[in-house]
Amino acid sequence: AVVSTQSTGVRSRGSLSDTISSSRSSHFLSLFRILQQHAPLLPVNHIHTTTFRAHEHPQPPSSPDETVTINYVLRDGTTRTIAGRTGDNAMYLAHSNDIEIEGACEASLACCTCHVYVDHDYFDKLPESTEDEEDMLDMAPELQENSRLSCQIILSKEIDGITVQLPRITRNFYVDGHVPQPH
Amino acid sequence: VGWFNGVPEHRHLDPDLSGASVAVVGHGNVALDCARIISAPLPHLEKTDISEHALHRLQQRRTKNVSLFGRRGMLQFQGTIKEVREFTKLSGVHLSVESDNIADVRAIMGSIPRPKKRLTDLLLKHSSPKQEQEGDISVCLKFGWSPVEVQTDTQNKVTGLLLRKNLISGDMLHPTITPTEETLELPCTCVITSIGYKVIKLPGVPFCERTHRIPEHGSRVLEYPDGPILPGLYTSGWARRGSDGVIATTITDSANTAYSILEDLREGRCSDVSEEEDMVSELEQRGVKVVTFDQWNRVDKVEKESGKAKGKPREKLLDYDEILKVK
Numbered sequence: 001a002v003v004s005t006q007s008t009g010v011r012s013r014g015s016l017s018d019t020i021s022s023s024r025s026s027h028f029l030s031l032f033r034i035l036q037q038h039a040p041l042l043p044v045n046h047i048h049t050t051t052f053r054a055h056e057h058p059q060p061p062s063s064p065d066e067t068v069t070i071n072y073v074l075r076d077g078t079t080r081t082i083a084g085r086t087g088d089n090a091m092y093l094a095h096s097n098d099i100e101i102e103g104a105c106e107a108s109l110a111c112c113t114c115h116v117y118v119d120h121d122y123f124d125k126l127p128e129s130t131e132d133e134e135d136m137l138d139m140a141p142e143l144q145e146n147s148r149l150s151c152q153i154i155l156s157k158e159i160d161g162i163t164v165q166l167p168r169i170t171r172n173f174y175v176d177g178h179v180p181q182p183h
Numbered sequence: 184v185g186w187f188n189g190v191p192e193h194r195h196l197d198p199d200l201s202g203a204s205v206a207v208v209g210h211g212n213v214a215l216d217c218a219r220i221i222s223a224p225l226p227h228l229e230k231t232d233i234s235e236h237a238l239h240r241l242q243q244r245r246t247k248n249v250s251l252f253g254r255r256g257m258l259q260f261q262g263t264i265k266e267v268r269e270f271t272k273l274s275g276v277h278l279s280v281e282s283d284n285i286a287d288v289r290a291i292m293g294s295i296p297r298p299k300k301r302l303t304d305l306l307l308k309h310s311s312p313k314q315e316q317e318g319d320i321s322v323c324l325k326f327g328w329s330p331v332e333v334q335t336d337t338q339n340k341v342t343g344l345l346l347r348k349n350l351i352s353g354d355m356l357h358p359t360i361t362p363t364e365e366t367l368e369l370p371c372t373c374v375i376t377s378i379g380y381k382v383i384k385l386p387g388v389p390f391c392e393r394t395h396r397i398p399e400h401g402s403r404v405l406e407y408p409d410g411p412i413l414p415g416l417y418t419s420g421w422a423r424r425g426s427d428g429v430i431a432t433t434i435t436d437s438a439n440t441a442y443s444i445l446e447d448l449r450e451g452r453c454s455d456v457s458e459e460e461d462m463v464s465e466l467e468q469r470g471v472k473v474v475t476f477d478q479w480n481r482v483d484k485v486e487k488e489s490g491k492a493k494g495k496p497r498e499k500l501l502d503y504d505e506i507l508k509v510k
Contacts, residue, residue: 138264
């Protein structure tokens, strides 16, 4: 095996190099977050990422008018309640709050890794999914009637208080049954 | 695929698109990809990083129809819905489907799981497609045909493809496929086969003939299926999982493989760990031409610069000597 000599240690998420690269690399970003947590002394350098677009780092709401509450039910059954803003993307909001939803294709409707179940009371309040989203949902394991891709859920006052549940399994994570060390 | 993607080994492939017809044997995503590139509108292609020689050849194409032949029936279709839907979004491309079993397939749609049902619905929709527009390239998925012979002239150039019709009967989900006497001779200048997937076997790397995959667990190569781990050897992608999934699947697979490697490094499971410089000089001593990641970044920059002038994301370098010069 080869270990690069150009290690610069582990960087915090906010200061990652903003080298432009292929648009599919945000998955490496989320995997990198996991690696940071589990292997803090590993030299990991030159991870290619896209430049951070503003909506990928949702800002906290500055007034109650624009606050939209969203609850994420995690795989272990616990709930995280997040105060988001109108217009926030539910997937990116989860990322910025360290909630482990994958986002392999960066919201480009080329995967199903951000799959969530939407609380039935709120499912009908969401705008109908496009055919492209439905095509990707076809590939999601344990698809249910209330399944949606979280990257297509945009927060609005109409869905204030929405609850989304992370599925037990996703298509990509830990495909060999590998279980991450608790942190 | 290597030809239009700029793989140096394939740049001289020179497919003949001077005839009206192209035949593709196979109904998987790679077959669909080939048909899509051949039929896609030029303004669309010109903005991609398609290799220069492929674009040039496509600009000269006289293709009027692309026929994709599948041995079995509609419910055995291997392509995925997104890839089929792509054809419906391309201007100048007319998608259609030909099958003798439309009624039989419609009859059991109620009992099929959602993903397959949606895909089959899309195929059925195009079995009676809207009117073809003048100038369209027709892309037709034809079910129940097996290739028999590629026909050539005295100079060994392709002149046509002979196919045999199959009868698809019984349970449409697990049909009986019976060859018939009916044949079709399709005159064409280009036949593309896209069936199955073969792993390139490397000396010293274990291989399971039965599954046609490299035995592994968590990307770590095993001596044989369920056998002991070979430390320091990893496998990723189709050689590991079989020919399944799209680019996003394989990218994620490689990330999972990287995770296994990093975990092994952390846990001290790799005995022979060397520095990058030592590895590079060892390889060069063995006559291997090495491009390091930093050097690749330079190649990347040059490709992007060249592409900019043409409105492309990049213009790929197609010659290994050029790549080595630029690094």
